Amino acid sequence: MFPLVLSILAGIAAPAAAAAGPSACSNITTQLGSSKVSSNLLSQEYSNSLEYWNALLDDYKPSCVVYPKNAQDVSVMVQAIRAADSRFAIKAGGHNPNTFYSCVDNGVLLDLSDMTEKSYDPHTTLATFQPGGVFGDIYDYFVKYNRTVVGARLAGVGTGLALGGGMSYLSPQYGLACDSFRELEIVLPSGEIVTASEDSNPDLFFASRGGGGNAYGVVTKYTVQSRPVGQFYAGNLIFPFPQKDKVIEAIGNFIKYNTDPKAAIIGTYEKLGTPDLNLNLDEAIIMFLVYDGEDSGDAFKNFTSIPTILNTMSLKTYPEVVNMPIPLSTELSRGANMFRVGVHRPENCSYENALDVWRNWAESNKGRYELLSLDFQPVPKSLTDASKAQGGNAMQMPDGPWYWLNYLLTTPPGMSEPDYKAVQASYRDMIKSVGNAEGLPLFINDANHDQNPLQTFSTFAKLQEIKKTYDPDNFFADRTGGWSFA
Numbered sequence: 001m002f003p004l005v006l007s008i009l010a011g012i013a014a015p016a017a018a019a020a021g022p023s024a025c026s027n028i029t030t031q032l033g034s035s036k037v038s039s040n041l042l043s044q045e046y047s048n049s050l051e052y053w054n055a056l057l058d059d060y061k062p063s064c065v066v067y068p069k070n071a072q073d074v075s076v077m078v079q080a081i082r083a084a085d086s087r088f089a090i091k092a093g094g095h096n097p098n099t100f101y102s103c104v105d106n107g108v109l110l111d112l113s114d115m116t117e118k119s120y121d122p123h124t125t126l127a128t129f130q131p132g133g134v135f136g137d138i139y140d141y142f143v144k145y146n147r148t149v150v151g152a153r154l155a156g157v158g159t160g161l162a163l164g165g166g167m168s169y170l171s172p173q174y175g176l177a178c179d180s181f182r183e184l185e186i187v188l189p190s191g192e193i194v195t196a197s198e199d200s201n202p203d204l205f206f207a208s209r210g211g212g213g214n215a216y217g218v219v220t221k222y223t224v225q226s227r228p229v230g231q232f233y234a235g236n237l238i239f240p241f242p243q244k245d246k247v248i249e250a251i252g253n254f255i256k257y258n259t260d261p262k263a264a265i266i267g268t269y270e271k272l273g274t275p276d277l278n279l280n281l282d283e284a285i286i287m288f289l290v291y292d293g294e295d296s297g298d299a300f301k302n303f304t305s306i307p308t309i310l311n312t313m314s315l316k317t318y319p320e321v322v323n324m325p326i327p328l329s330t331e332l333s334r335g336a337n338m339f340r341v342g343v344h345r346p347e348n349c350s351y352e353n354a355l356d357v358w359r360n361w362a363e364s365n366k367g368r369y370e371l372l373s374l375d376f377q378p379v380p381k382s383l384t385d386a387s388k389a390q391g392g393n394a395m396q397m398p399d400g401p402w403y404w405l406n407y408l409l410t411t412p413p414g415m416s417e418p419d420y421k422a423v424q425a426s427y428r429d430m431i432k433s434v435g436n437a438e439g440l441p442l443f444i445n446d447a448n449h450d451q452n453p454l455q456t457f458s459t460f461a462k463l464q465e466i467k468k469t470y471d472p473d474n475f476f477a478d479r480t481g482g483w484s485f486a
Contacts, residue, residue: 021063021107024084028066028108031076039064049111053330054097054337055413062089062109069114071185071193071220078218079191081108087479090214092131093158095330097337098449100481101213102160107479115220120145126182127226131159131219134330139319148229148318150177153266153288155322156330163219164444165210165395167377167404169234169290169321172261174227175386178209178393185221189475193220198391207466210444211394212454212483216470225390233296235313236325239285243306244269244355247285250302251376252351255403261382262292263299269355271362271372273412283362289313290321335370335410338424341446341453342405345437351376354405354434361430368423373408377443395441396459406446407431444483454483 029037038046041061049065050058063086068074081088087107094102103109115130118141127149129138136155142148150168152161166177174180183197184205194217196205207216239247251267266288276282289300294315304311312325323329342354358374381400387393409427411420428450436442442453454460467485471477477485 020084020086024081024086024088024108025064025066027080027084028064028077031080032066032068032073036067036069036073037064038067049091049109049113050103051334052094052097052103053334055334056336057094057097057099057103060100060103060105062104063106065109065111067111067114068220071187074110074187074218074220075191075193077108077110078187078189081479082189082191082475085479089480090160090218092160093134093156095157096160096164096213097339098481101449102481104480110218118142120147120226125226126223128221128223129159130221134158135161136319136322139322142226143229143317143319145226146229147226149224149226150174150180152177153322154330155319156328159222160213161445162222163208163210163213165393166445167443169232169264170227170292171386172264172378172380172382173292173386174225175383175390176210176393177224179387179390180224180227181205181209181222182225183223184208184219186217186219188217189471189473203466204470207394207463209393211457211459211463212444212467212485215467215476215482215485217476229318230292231294231315232290232292232318232321233294233313234288234290234316234321234324235311237287237289237303237306237308237313238310239287239306239308241280241283241285244285245352246306247287247303248351248355250306252346253302255376255378255380255401256346258299258378258380259382260297260299261380261386263296264290264292265300265303265376265378267376269358269374271359271369273366273369273371275366283359284309286325288324333410336413336415336420338409338411338448339446340407340409340428340431340448341443341451342407342431342434343402343436343440343442343456344405345402345440348437357430357434358407361427365423365426368411368419368426369409370412371408371410373406375406375408377404377406379403394459394463395457398440402437402440404443404446405434406443449481449483452484454485 089104090110091102092112112132115132118129134156135151150170162177268286270284272282274282362372379400379402384397384400387397442456444453447453464485
């Protein structure tokens with residue numbers, strides 16, 4: 001899918017600079033050995049590293065893929081990349097759909113998948129894990145201690161999600177994933193290995209809690225506050241689309257009035273690109289309802305009182321919760337995926353208006369998409385209170401309630417470049433027409449590159465200064481993709 005054109009548009013360096021990739025790969029191989037470097041395009045190891053949730057990114061071919069085991073390996077790689085002046089990318093789970101955020105063409109790909117060490121300290125209840133693997137693996141490890149960590153709501157999402165904030169089913173109780181950070185091991189753009197915490201490099205620690213991902217260095221180890229975990233009353237409710245008005249009213253009431261921090265929801269409206277034949281066969285509503293405990297009381301009554309097509313509510317373990325609606329849902333949903341995000345206060349944005357604008361676009365653009373999804377993600381006051389109680393994150397989140405809207409667009413395979421650009425632009429303009437609330441941050445995890453989410457943070461100027469401190473010559477900014485600090 002037109003990788004060369006996209007590479008040019010994204011500012012890939014001229015041929016002389018492109019030779020820097022092989023040079024960096026050669027230096028890394030000399031220092032770390034060939035067992036940690038793959039440059040064979042036909043090898044299974046290399047191919048596995050080039051699988052992304054946005055399948056369009058699979059087309060980009062790094063000069064080599066490097067598989068570090070620890071911070072020392074990453075330090076060697078960063079210094080070799082800097083010496084060669086090569087482009088590079090850092091990949092954990094590969095779920096971010098933005099071009100060059102975790103993929104690279106003619107450069108070095110740091111695949112963190114071999115960094116999977118984990119530990120639990122029962123005396124401090126702190127959990128430690130490296131950035132490789134996905135959150136499902138991490139949940140499976142800590143559940144044997146009857147503990148978990150605040151992380152992704154889908155098992156197949158990688159740990160990089162936490163650096164962008166990280167919304168969890170546990171967030172109404174404990175804040176975002178980044179709020180649970182207690183200490184981070186980070187390899188700086190200079191290659192220096194440092195610790196970031198409230199006591200050591202506190203500015204770096206602040207910025208790393210939701211302030212731009214691996215923009216300040218490569219995070220090679222997380223130490224986080226673990227949380228107790230038991231049985232959950234959870235499941236999916238699937239509604240026929242004619243119930244859309246009742247469901248959107250229930251979502252709005254939950255956002256505005258729910259005060260039980262153990263209750264969490266995602267409200268998703270799904271639209272297929274196939275004709276509906278006037279039978280609404282192309283659309284459905286899927287609610288994700290999760291209660292931390294065996295009895296949810298009346299927390300979900302407004303949803304369960306509406307007639308459903310399917311109700312899977314039951315007692316579940318946390319690993320079962322993050323595999324809703326089916327196991328491997330992240331992997332199975334691979335495609336030409338792209339996110340955009342909106343943010344709204346319940347009193348200033350009509351839920352119905354956002355839904356109607358989105359649905360009207362969907363009806364007018366049949367055949368230009370495979371799947372659309374509009375997800376309502378509440379940010380209750382209990383979440384923002386929990387964040388502030390732990391020192392706050394890089395967003396310095398205003399008091400809830402408010403909510404994020406996630407807009408997913410999956411385009412058909414084999415789409416031409418002009419058609420792809422046109423549908424992306426049209427979708428962007430539709431979302432812009434809904435508007436956003438003033439004074440609220442866009443959610444980095446769901447943002448498109450052109451939305452510049454950092455600029456919506458009240459702390460943006462502070463983050464710019466921290467970025468200058470730890471990446472003074474803009475090496476990370478110029479040689480890898482990521483959010484703009486300009």
